[in-house]
Amino acid sequence: MLSVSMEEDEFFGEKTFQRFCAEFIKHSRQIGDGWEWRTSKDCSEGYMCKTYFQIKPGTVVSHLGTSAHVQTCLPTEEALELPLDDFEVTETTTGSEVIKYEYHVLYSCSYQVPVLYFRASFLDGRPLALKDIWEGIHECYKTQMLQEPWDTITQQEHPILGQPFFVLHPCKTNEFMTPVLKNSQKINRSINYITSWLSVVGPVVGLNLPLSYARTASQDE
Amino acid sequence: MDVVPKKPNPPYGPKDVQLEDLEGQRKNFSFPVAFDIEHSGGSVGNGLEEGQIGGPKPGHYPIGLLFDLLASSSALPWNITVHFKSFPEKDLLHCPSKDAIEAHFMSCVKEADALKHKSQVINEMQKKDHKQLWMGLQNDRFDQFWAINRKLMEYPAEENGFRFIPFRIYQTTTERPFIQKLFRPVAADGQLHTLGDLLKEVCPSAVAPEDGEKKNQVMIHGIEPMLETPLQWLSEHLSYPDNFLHISIIPQPTD
Numbered sequence: 351m352l353s354v355s356m357e358e359d360e361f362f363g364e365k366t367f368q369r370f371c372a373e374f375i376k377h378s379r380q381i382g383d384g385w386e387w388r389t390s391k392d393c394s395e396g397y398m399c400k401t402y403f404q405i406k407p408g409t410v411v412s413h414l415g416t417s418a419h420v421q422t423c424l425p426t427e428e429a430l431e432l433p434l435d436d437f438e439v440t441e442t443t444t445g446s447e448v449i450k451y452e453y454h455v456l457y458s459c460s461y462q463v464p465v466l467y468f469r470a471s472f473l474d475g476r477p478l479a480l481k482d483i484w485e486g487i488h489e490c491y492k493t494q495m496l497q498e499p500w501d502t503i504t505q506q507e508h509p510i511l512g513q514p515f516f517v518l519h520p521c522k523t524n525e526f527m528t529p530v531l532k533n534s535q536k537i538n539r540s541i542n543y544i545t546s547w548l549s550v551v552g553p554v555v556g557l558n559l560p561l562s563y564a565r566t567a568s569q570d571e
Numbered sequence: 572m573d574v575v576p577k578k579p580n581p582p583y584g585p586k587d588v589q590l591e592d593l594e595g596q597r598k599n600f601s602f603p604v605a606f607d608i609e610h611s612g613g614s615v616g617n618g619l620e621e622g623q624i625g626g627p628k629p630g631h632y633p634i635g636l637l638f639d640l641l642a643s644s645s646a647l648p649w650n651i652t653v654h655f656k657s658f659p660e661k662d663l664l665h666c667p668s669k670d671a672i673e674a675h676f677m678s679c680v681k682e683a684d685a686l687k688h689k690s691q692v693i694n695e696m697q698k699k700d701h702k703q704l705w706m707g708l709q710n711d712r713f714d715q716f717w718a719i720n721r722k723l724m725e726y727p728a729e730e731n732g733f734r735f736i737p738f739r740i741y742q743t744t745t746e747r748p749f750i751q752k753l754f755r756p757v758a759a760d761g762q763l764h765t766l767g768d769l770l771k772e773v774c775p776s777a778v779a780p781e782d783g784e785k786k787n788q789v790m791i792h793g794i795e796p797m798l799e800t801p802l803q804w805l806s807e808h809l810s811y812p813d814n815f816l817h818i819s820i821i822p823q824p825t826d
Contacts, residue, residue, distance in 0.1 A: 391746055459753045460682045460737075504678050505671070512748040521681055521690065 362543060364395070367457040367464060370544040371398050377566045383559075390510045397510065398455040398544075400557075405446045448473050453557050455548065456509065463523040464544060466551050467508055467515040480505075480516060483556065503555075518551050526550065542566075633811050639790045639819040640741050673705050676813055680704065683737035683814035684723060686753075687806075692723055708812045716812065723814055724807050731763065732756035732803035738816040740774050750774055756803035766805060767798030777820045790819045 371387065375398065378385035389396040454467040470478040480503065502519040527547055534541045545563045552559055642649055680701075684693035693701075700719050707716030726733055736756050739749040752773050756764055770778045770789065778798075779785045788795055791809050810816050 459751070460685045460735075504674055506675070506678070507748050509749070509751065510747055512746070519678065521685070 362462050362464075364457050364459065366543070368396065370542050371396075371455065373542055373566075374398065374544045374548075374563070377563055381560060381562055395457070395510065397457070400453045402451050404449050404451065406449045449478065451556065452515075453552075453555075454508065454515065455544065458520050461520045461523065463520050463527070464547055465520045465523075466518045466548070466555065466557075467506075468518075468555050468557070469513075469515045477514075483516070516555075518555065523547065523551075633813075633817060635792060636741065636811070636817045636819065639793055640743060640821065643788075643790065643793065643819075643821060644824050676705060676708070677701060679813035679815060680723070683810075686735040686737045687723070687726070687733035687814075689734060692725070696722070720812075720814075730757075731761065733806060736769070736802050736806045736816065737810070737814055738769070738802075738806075738818060740770075740777075740818045740820060742774075742777075742820045754802070756801070756806065763801040763803055765798060766796055766800050766802055769802055770798070774820065786823055787820050788823055790821060791816060 375385050375387055377383075383400070384402060385398050385400045387396055388399050449470050450473060451470045452468060456465050456467060457463075458465045468483075470483050472478070502521075503516050504519060505514050506517045507513070508515045527543070530541070530546050531543070542563075545559070545566075548557070549559045549563070638645075638649055681690065681693050684690050696719070703715060704719045706712070707714075707719070733756055735753050738754070739751045741749050750773055754764070754769055754772065758764055766789070767778065777787050777789060779787070789798070791805070796805060796809070806816055
């Protein structure tokens with residue numbers, strides 16, 4: 351496990367980013383948390399990516415409904431291929447829709463930190479507006495989001511895919527990560543930058559990390 | 572990697588808009604609607620495929636950049652077709668309000684300063700200075716804009732330039748929206764890096780080989796700067812209002 355160098359110029363370079371991501375994904379695979387690594391077409395860059403599906407209850411549905419025994423959080427797209435007789439294809443269904451959430455962790459060379467991109471859409475591709483995404487987030491984070499100045503969200507082009515994503519602006523990341531890194535050096539305990547950073551910013555936008563990530567980060571030396 | 576192809580927008584209630592005095596409008600951001608670029612009277616025969624010209628184009632890109640990238644061989648005024656319905660939400664940034672455009676502009680300015688000055692200059696400014704930058708651009712007030720922008724163009728006396736140069740290189744032939752990398756304006760030996768140096772490093776396919784034929788035009792603000800031009804100079808003088816050098820690589824016209 352790599353200790354983060356505090357040298358000014360290479361605070362958190364792209365190679366360091368990729369190393370931390372690789373370790374993060376290794377643990378994700380062990381617990382089935384769904385994170386994957388993707389590369390750009392020319393393979394010069396890569397990013398972490400997680401997709402999950404959630405049933406959004408109580409909305410008016412035009413054509414797709416699911417029966418009651420479906421789990422509320424489906425891990426893969428394949429799991430949606432339920433047997434036909436489980437579907438009710440009428441106006442008057444249980445009234446739930448499936449939302450697809452996507453989270454991408456990219457490296458910003460401008461700010462030399464990781465950046466969280468996210469978006470949500472219905473299965474037919476219609477994107478959710480930011481305010482609809484907020485409805486799915488726990489109340490306590492909503493207040494935090496409104497208070498904390500570093501939680502600025504803008505819509506930007508994904509630098510590799512070119513499509514619109516919401517982005518948690520990275521300009522304040524150094525501010526809250528520096529004390530974390532300084533402390534880890536002080537107590538001589540190495541951490542995974544990605545794990546620490548994502549555990550802070552993720553929940554604000556509906557992404558939660560199981561605690562086992564933290565235990566892994568401090569175990570691997 | 573899944574890349575959703577940009578589907579052309581069905582023309583539904585199109586309005587032809589003539590952009591007069593394009594040069595004067597060059598640095599402005601286009602209005603927040605999607606538009607299909609349908610050439611009326613311009614040739615498509617410079618190597619770009621129909622599918623790449625048709626289809627929705629990002630309205631948050633500076634209009635001058637879009638012109639260089641897509642229509643530089645067209646006569647002025649540039650005829651474009653504007654669609655006011657069926658916005659392609661999945662493919663393009665929606666700019667629902669002027670505030671959203673301002674936020675996007677300011678986030679570009681901040682990113683440029685992160686590259687040039689580790690955000691020191693922009694962070695030292697007050698909120699009213701940021702506002703003045705935006706208002707100067709919005710109201711086309713050169714002096715108002717540059718009163719603040721000149722601070723973003725300064726660098727310490729002991730250095731020869733910015734820390735890194737804010738630039739983005741656009742090509743219609745690639746899937747990714749643009750190339751952006753870390754690049755210093757000054758080499759280790761103190762020599763100023765040129766535009767040619769930048770291209771050789773980050774986009775070598777754009778530069779013709781030593782004795783080869785010139786295949787591409789490298790365009791900024793509708794002109795082709797000499798490849799020997801120092802990058803630091805280009806950044807100070809030819810950046811767009813968002814402080815980025817937006818560079819278009821387009822195929823050399825065949826005529």
